[in-house]
Amino acid sequence: MEKTLAKKSFPQWIKKLGSWSVYIPRKDKEGRWNYVEADGGEVGLEVLQTTLPPKKILFPQREVFLEFAMTPAGGRETLEVKEVLPDVKPTVIIGARPCEARAAWLLDKVFGGEFRDVYYWKRRDQTSLVGFACTTPPSENCFCTSVEGSPHSEEGLDLLLTDLGDKYYVQSLSPKGEKLISAAKDLFEEPKPEVKKQVKAAHAESEKKIKRQLKDARPIAEKLKGMFGSPLWDEESMSCLRCGICTYLCPSCHCFDINDEIENSSPLRGQRVRTWDTCQFPDFTMHSSGHNPRPDKAARLRQRLLHKFQYFVQVYDKFMCVGCGRCITLCPVGIDIIKVLDKVRENGA
Amino acid sequence: MANIEDLKEEAKKLLREGKVKYIIGYGAGTNGWPAAPLFIKKHEDVDKLVWNPTCVHNLVRFLVDEKRRKARQKQPDKRPVGIMVKGCDSRAVVVLLQEKFIDRNDVYILGVSCGKTGVVDDAKLSKKMGGKKAKKVEVDAQDRFVVTTEEGTVEAAAEELLAERCLECKANFPVIYDVLSGEKTKRPLDKPFGSLEKIESLSAAERWSFWKEQLDKCIRCYACRSACPMCYCDECVVDSINLAVTADTTADEKAQRIRWVQRSAESSENLIYHLVRAIHLAGRCIDCGECERACPLDIPLRFLNKKLEKEAKELFGYEVGFDSALPALISSFRDEDPQDFIR
Amino acid sequence: MEPNVYTPQLAKIVQTKDEVVGARAIKTFRAEFVNSARFDYRCGQCAMLSVFGKGEAMISISSSPLIKEYMQFSILRTGRVTAALHDLEAGDFIGVRGPYGNGFPIDEWRGKNLVFIGGGIGLAPLWSVVQTALLRRNEFGTLSLIYGARTAKDIVFKDDLADLKSQMPVHLSIDVAEPEWNEFVGFVPTNVLEKKPSPANAIAITCGPPIMIKFVIKNLKDLKFEDEQIYTTVENKMKCGIGKCGRCNIGFHYVCKDGPVYSWAELKKLPQEY
Numbered sequence: 001m002e003k004t005l006a007k008k009s010f011p012q013w014i015k016k017l018g019s020w021s022v023y024i025p026r027k028d029k030e031g032r033w034n035y036v037e038a039d040g041g042e043v044g045l046e047v048l049q050t051t052l053p054p055k056k057i058l059f060p061q062r063e064v065f066l067e068f069a070m071t072p073a074g075g076r077e078t079l080e081v082k083e084v085l086p087d088v089k090p091t092v093i094i095g096a097r098p099c100e101a102r103a104a105w106l107l108d109k110v111f112g113g114e115f116r117d118v119y120y121w122k123r124r125d126q127t128s129l130v131g132f133a134c135t136t137p138p139s140e141n142c143f144c145t146s147v148e149g150s151p152h153s154e155e156g157l158d159l160l161l162t163d164l165g166d167k168y169y170v171q172s173l174s175p176k177g178e179k180l181i182s183a184a185k186d187l188f189e190e191p192k193p194e195v196k197k198q199v200k201a202a203h204a205e206s207e208k209k210i211k212r213q214l215k216d217a218r219p220i221a222e223k224l225k226g227m228f229g230s231p232l233w234d235e236e237s238m239s240c241l242r243c244g245i246c247t248y249l250c251p252s253c254h255c256f257d258i259n260d261e262i263e264n265s266s267p268l269r270g271q272r273v274r275t276w277d278t279c280q281f282p283d284f285t286m287h288s289s290g291h292n293p294r295p296d297k298a299a300r301l302r303q304r305l306l307h308k309f310q311y312f313v314q315v316y317d318k319f320m321c322v323g324c325g326r327c328i329t330l331c332p333v334g335i336d337i338i339k340v341l342d343k344v345r346e347n348g349a
Numbered sequence: 350m351a352n353i354e355d356l357k358e359e360a361k362k363l364l365r366e367g368k369v370k371y372i373i374g375y376g377a378g379t380n381g382w383p384a385a386p387l388f389i390k391k392h393e394d395v396d397k398l399v400w401n402p403t404c405v406h407n408l409v410r411f412l413v414d415e416k417r418r419k420a421r422q423k424q425p426d427k428r429p430v431g432i433m434v435k436g437c438d439s440r441a442v443v444v445l446l447q448e449k450f451i452d453r454n455d456v457y458i459l460g461v462s463c464g465k466t467g468v469v470d471d472a473k474l475s476k477k478m479g480g481k482k483a484k485k486v487e488v489d490a491q492d493r494f495v496v497t498t499e500e501g502t503v504e505a506a507a508e509e510l511l512a513e514r515c516l517e518c519k520a521n522f523p524v525i526y527d528v529l530s531g532e533k534t535k536r537p538l539d540k541p542f543g544s545l546e547k548i549e550s551l552s553a554a555e556r557w558s559f560w561k562e563q564l565d566k567c568i569r570c571y572a573c574r575s576a577c578p579m580c581y582c583d584e585c586v587v588d589s590i591n592l593a594v595t596a597d598t599t600a601d602e603k604a605q606r607i608r609w610v611q612r613s614a615e616s617s618e619n620l621i622y623h624l625v626r627a628i629h630l631a632g633r634c635i636d637c638g639e640c641e642r643a644c645p646l647d648i649p650l651r652f653l654n655k656k657l658e659k660e661a662k663e664l665f666g667y668e669v670g671f672d673s674a675l676p677a678l679i680s681s682f683r684d685e686d687p688q689d690f691i692r
Numbered sequence: 693m694e695p696n697v698y699t700p701q702l703a704k705i706v707q708t709k710d711e712v713v714g715a716r717a718i719k720t721f722r723a724e725f726v727n728s729a730r731f732d733y734r735c736g737q738c739a740m741l742s743v744f745g746k747g748e749a750m751i752s753i754s755s756s757p758l759i760k761e762y763m764q765f766s767i768l769r770t771g772r773v774t775a776a777l778h779d780l781e782a783g784d785f786i787g788v789r790g791p792y793g794n795g796f797p798i799d800e801w802r803g804k805n806l807v808f809i810g811g812g813i814g815l816a817p818l819w820s821v822v823q824t825a826l827l828r829r830n831e832f833g834t835l836s837l838i839y840g841a842r843t844a845k846d847i848v849f850k851d852d853l854a855d856l857k858s859q860m861p862v863h864l865s866i867d868v869a870e871p872e873w874n875e876f877v878g879f880v881p882t883n884v885l886e887k888k889p890s891p892a893n894a895i896a897i898t899c900g901p902p903i904m905i906k907f908v909i910k911n912l913k914d915l916k917f918e919d920e921q922i923y924t925t926v927e928n929k930m931k932c933g934i935g936k937c938g939r940c941n942i943g944f945h946y947v948c949k950d951g952p953v954y955s956w957a958e959l960k961k962l963p964q965e966y
Contacts, residue, residue: 028566030647031472051645052568061568062613065698068744079744079785083699114949115697115934140381140482228963239386241410243572245645255938257590258698258931260747261611268745272698275612276568277937283591285939287929288603288771290594291902293942293965295421297414303965311944332576332643333406334378334385599715604775 001172003181003188004195005161007045010168014043014094016184020128021091023057025050035093043094049138049324053100053251054093058123059107063274065119065258070268077267084271085122092128092180098153098160099144099322101129103251105156109316110254119274128158128176135163135206141325143338146214149322151206162199169199214338217309217319220345224310227344228302236340237301239333240280246327246335247278247304252320255279279303305337351461351531353400356433359528360459363431364392369457372431373411375404381482382471386411398433400461400530402486402494405468405512407637408432409441409578412451416581431457435468436520440635440670441578443525447673448633450581460523462531465492466507467515471642474510478503486510513544514638514651524671542659548652560620566646567619569612573640573650574626579633586629587622623653631657632678635670697934700742700787702726706762707782711848717769718813718848719778722755722762723786731788733757734795735820736925736953740933741765742787746776750930750948752817753791756824763788766816766848792933793952796821796897796923805833807889809908811880811900812841815848817925817952818899826859833894838887840865840880844873863887881907884915891917899925902966909956919957926952926959926966942966 005013014022022038025048033050035057064084070077108124111117134142134151144150154160158177161168169191172178181188214220247253257277262270277284280300286292294300312320321337328336363369376387376397384403388411389395412432419425434442439460445451466488474483478498485497494505508516521536523529540546551559571588574580584593589608592598609625610618634654641651661667664687667678703723712718725731733739738752755764769778780786798821806825810818825832837860841847844866856862865876865883876883881904889896889912896917898908905924912922928940928947935949943962945951954962 031476032647062615079702081700081702081744081787083696085696110936113935115936116694117698117936118694118696119698121694228965235388238388239411241572241575241643243575243643244570245572245643248568248570249645254936256932257612257937258748259589259612260745261613262745265745270745272742272744273611273613275614277612277939278570279938281571281591285929286592286594287927288594288774289901290596290598293928296418299965306943306963307938307941311941314944328380330645331380332572332639334380334382336379339379600717600769600771600775603771606772 001178001181002191003170003172004164004191005168005170005188007166007168009187010045011043013184013187014038016187017092017180019090019183020180021089023054023091023093025095038094045095045132047132047134047136047138049097049142049326051326051330052249053103053324053326054096054129055100055103055107055251055254057091057093058104058127059120059254061276063119065272065274067271068260068268069270072267086119088123088126090126090128091123092130094130096129096131096157097134097138097324098131098151098157099142099149099324100251101131101156102144102149102153103156103322103324104129106252106312106316106318106320106322107254108156128180129156130159130161130177130180131157133160133162133203133206135202137210139325139329141212141328141336141338142323143210143212143214143325144323145207145210146212146217147319147321147323148217150203151210152203162202164195164198164202169195212325212338214323214341216345217341220341221310221313221319223344223347224306227347228306230347232340232343232347233298233302234296236335236343237297240297240301240335241333242280242282242297242300243332244278244280245330245332247280248276249326249330251324251326252308252322253278255284279307301335301340305340309341351400351464353398353461353530356400356459356461356528356530357395357398360389360395360398360431361392363457364389364395368428369431370426370428372398372433372459373408374398374431374433374459375400375406375408378403383483383485400433402466402469402488402510403483404435405471405638405642407438407441407576407578407639409434409438409445409637410576410639412442412445412456413578413581415455416451429455429457431459433459433461434523434526435461435463436518436522436524437514437635437637439523439525440520441637443670443673444579444633444635446525447669447675448677458523458526458528460526460529462522462529462533463515463518463536464488464521464532464534465536466494467511467518467521467536469494469510470512472647477505477510508539512638514636517541517543517636517655519636519668520670525673542655545652545655545659561616563648564619564623565616566648567614567623568646569614569619569622570645572643572645576639576643577630577634578637579630580626587625623650627653627657630654632661632667632669634658698789698932700740700748700789701729701731702785703763703788705780705782705784705786708780711766711850712846714845716842716846717778718766718846719769720754720764720766720849721777721780722764723788724762725788726785731763731791733763733791735798735824736796736817737791737793738817738933738948738952739763739765739788739790739792740930741773741777742789743773743776743780744787747773748787748789748931748933749773749777750792750927750933752820752925752952754816754819756820756827758824758827764819766813766819768813789933792948794950796925796953798824801895802831803833803893805890805892805894806835807894807896808835808837808839809880809884809896809898809900810837810839811904812846813848814898814900814904815839818897819849821897822856835860836863836889837861838863838865838880838883838889840867840876840883842867844870879907880904881911884908884911888915891915891921895921895923897923902926919960920955922956924954924956924959926954928966
């Protein structure tokens, strides 16, 4: 379904979404943008990149899996284990970037499959993503077009809005998207015939504006298969602080830890909790014996790049990196994966 | 700012003569920030070294990495590494020497003076440039910053762009070095501990609310700890997972390790993590500001460390990072130390 | 209601046995599900065992799937969760999730001679295949076991091995000579070269510390075993057990889901990062 929505009608549409939990990007006191609950506040319409991607709404930093307790019953203590499923209201994330939605679409593959992750899906099934096509690149370092994405890609989105000056062109991409339009269907109009051409032109323009390119990503993915033993990884990881920022802020990174957190030790009571984790921490892969398959930074940098650009491609035929550029912008020592992969491409040439 | 041609000549000589394994310095960045750490192994690459107000990084962290690297090797190369340090960074080297974490022979210190200015703050720079990317930042003869973007140059008074910590600078040129590039000019402190005034004027309730809001943002990425040269413990007490395990570690040691903080980024855990880390850095932090710069969520971590630095000075007359023979704050006392809390 | 892959089933420990006491303690547990849950597993598969309050550990199921009355696990006491497991006695409860992993392709080995080669606790994952082969004896050719541990005390399944000697050749070894030890003295890979198992119509299945596996495979190749004739089961640090937490991967494989059983032909194609 395609419609248009006049920009002046946009705030009214948001008001009609009362039965959804609405998340929007908002600036905090320090000037950083992040997705927060709208709480009736103003919805900004700028094209920007938040610090934390919306993955934190689908895959929160902390998720309780189950509760356990030793309860006294009939003179002796019995172990009670109860699963704790998240209670999620219908949620809509307004202002998602197409690359972030694409990352959610990739995470769907990871958390689906043979073993469905019920916690992720409880949130995902209730969440609608409303994306704005990036008419200007939201970051100096984004490169979505190099990893088979685009500033107007549709994967993972329920609605895609394209800015046409005084109005938005609204593409509904799923039943969830249609529901959002139906909430205020009087505000939406049928698109006039010339609109489609304008949209096509706007989309083409937006692709040209992407500032950074990673040439030949697919051949690089192939080449990476033979680069496991290369000294390149040691050279490129010399300045890595193994701080974890690149992975925590990446929209498609999903590594996690599971731990039991005790609230009371006697009688025992606690929760089994999932938290974010990162392959960049030295102890991520350490065995109890002390043996560590990835003992140094070179091995861990290699793991991150191979996972994003080769292993995921081998399993799902897609790049796991969506080209948002956060890891490049936020790395405290300026490690730039585009430059590292450029070196991979040129290696041995 | 110093023109580092003399430093580069020295660096070339050190590498040609094999006197150092490699040199840790600053080079051009590619991710939008003009400078980045650069590791140089060959003397032909020394011309890639740069020195300008965007060289904010504290490279002393890499001396910790070098020590870890050597520990993993069977026959480590015992030559020193060369390292470019600013005044503040050099104080970090002094602390590592004071704590006997490294030996003086492990480093060849290439010092640079910040002269009458210092390094720029990325948020202030971005605001001044209206979000336009700064391609180059230089200092002119009048000690004003000159910023070049794609659209031309913009000038600014030093105070407009200087990092907050530079406004409280205690050492604008290195306090320890093997060679020094630049002048040993005086740059008076603007106001010692001036950055704390606003927050100290808040009531206890206001301060609690400020810190709760800030620390609730924390996602426990541990970037603050990873960036700090003084956070070199193999096993960190406020990290529930990190364990220093060798083949000799018994099952009991592993089983009985207490998880002082959980991995969950909840208010209580975040608070304990940051406060304990700050206390472990009392009398050791030299305010290089890397923790705050690295934090992706802009938590004002410097305040915590700065407050403890002020207490160390006011209560115990203690100032770290100038004399490597100084005993540690936590393990020494003077007869005149305050005792009014002992009842 | 959608099944929750992270929720364990409760199982009661019905029997425990101290196989090795002291520093490198190994204890064998037999457990039964509380609610007779469906739990069909194959040789070589593993289960995530929970001690609530401490955590989970991925342990291979060492009993044969042909035995329906219980599941058996042999656990080395090495850290937080395994130490907690060792403190449990018959009547205590644990959580069990699984079965996970690809298992040994034992049906493909019909008619072949099976050579089992284990080191230390590595005999535990092999044990399910050994027991299954004995229960399905006529389907296989000759069976033999080469097994070693650091010291005589560290040998696991001591009583079972004594019984086993009447059913197949069992070649034991310890690393350093001890009084009253009259079998081979040396590392397991060296014992393999000593005993020279024949590659003719044979499959070699090995498990033990990573370094032992490496040298056993090398020596088997020297004895002219083909890559497809050598099988091993690897381990890695695991948390979710279902290929989602990103931790246990070797290249594009997750050991918990795509492994842990590999033929050397398959394993050598993956990055040697385990």
